[in-house]
Amino acid sequence: MPDPEIRFIQTGDMPKPKTAPHLVCGFPGSGFVGKLAVDHLIEELKASRLVDIYSSSFPPQVLIGTDGTVDLMKNSIFWWEGDGASLLLLTGETQPQNPDSEYALAGQILDFAGRLGMKEVFTLAAYITGVFVEKPRVFGTATDAGTVAAFAQNNISAMDSGSITGMNGLVIGIAKMRGMRGTCLLGETSGYVVDAKASKAVLEILLKMINVKVDMANLDKRAKDTEMLIQTIEQQMAGKERPAAEGQQRPRNTGYIS
Template sequence: MIEIKIHTKPALRSPKLVGGLPGSGYVGKLAADHLIKELGAHLAAEIYSYSFPPQVILKEDGTIELMKNELHFWENPGEGPDLLIMTGNAQAVNPEGQYELAEKILELSKEFGADCVYMMAAYITGRYVDHPKVFGAATTTEGVAELEENNVTIMREGSVVGMNGLLFALAKLRGIKGYCLLGETSGYIVDAKAAQAVLEVLAKRLNIKVNMTDLENRAKETEKTIRRLEELERKAVEQAAKRGVTRERELPYIS
């Protein structure tokens, strides 16, 4: 079962649906949350589902809330497109729930007038990089060419799993143009740097300005932590090697 709570239904100008949900590196989720915060987007709807994990979120004031997805809207003061920004604190835990949610979100977005979908997610490489690439795919060959013009590395094999992939793929069945932007990440950390890389491409595509300072600061803190861990690992290896040499010297000689 899915329950949708509508807060407001603004009249938007051909809005683009931009989405990011929790996943590897939290790339899509970080990017969507940052966009909502920096643009000052407003809550339009909350989406609840029995397919979300059976748990509640504890808030700072001691109250609780159910797992949910949210749809926020931003009215562009300039000439560019308005935005619908979709995020949440969970994805559905089963395939049926993911398909059902994706259909409902697309249906609701179309009611708001959305004519294009951008999903943000992670491209997992298993290693940390200083300058993450952005990989991508689109629902049309024209869309692929557009991404290439923005220096996006096109994915020509593999798959995009979960809602982050389903939403832009199901958009194609509804005649809605779709793109998926994936930030290169190790998959082991909450990767603000990968989220920033994705947002920079998105902002260029949509011709909007987004302040990246918070993501940059978060990425710097993550990088410091990684460097400290690397140093600890290096020292541990050195100490283990020394112990190995010591033990070897202490072994009795047997002929």
């Protein structure tokens, strides 16, 4: 298989950070947990677009904009700097479609952030349980034991088994190999809906860890929309349940939606 073509197209002036930036990645995935959180940061902080990233490993399709024009699927990195903090914010419309391309893109993203003096990378992801919850928990893993030991201070449940697939795992895995610090924060979600409640839970903890403040009102509204959608789904599920006829075994409720 030929190496994927990956192009970083600069869209803004390269910054000269006053403080070493955090890289925060919100790739699209289950529940769009990470993407919603990073998109909220970009919007509320009015971050500046730095680069658009195109790759031959992205799905072979174009997206149609509100003005009727098309654009290839891409990832983008935005920049923001405030008092005592600076951020590189990566949001994406897709992830690569094969493992070689995922490794290549993860490496190039870290190369780019490294040239700007990045001190730590965060990936925001979904912790899929298959059930709806009222208050999502946040789970975490990191590249070093010291960071994991501090999770309890921020009400993060440390993971001690399993795996993280795709870019959310690879980015921090490659960061560790390069001697960089990395953390993955995962919001508890059913995996069935676009889950702004889980996004909010993850973002609140991230903001505390990096000492940045943003208005959460718009994400609160989306979280309430998620809650209403979940209630509707649960009502529909309950309505489909019927008592088993006498002598028949009642089907087991698996909690899954088909």
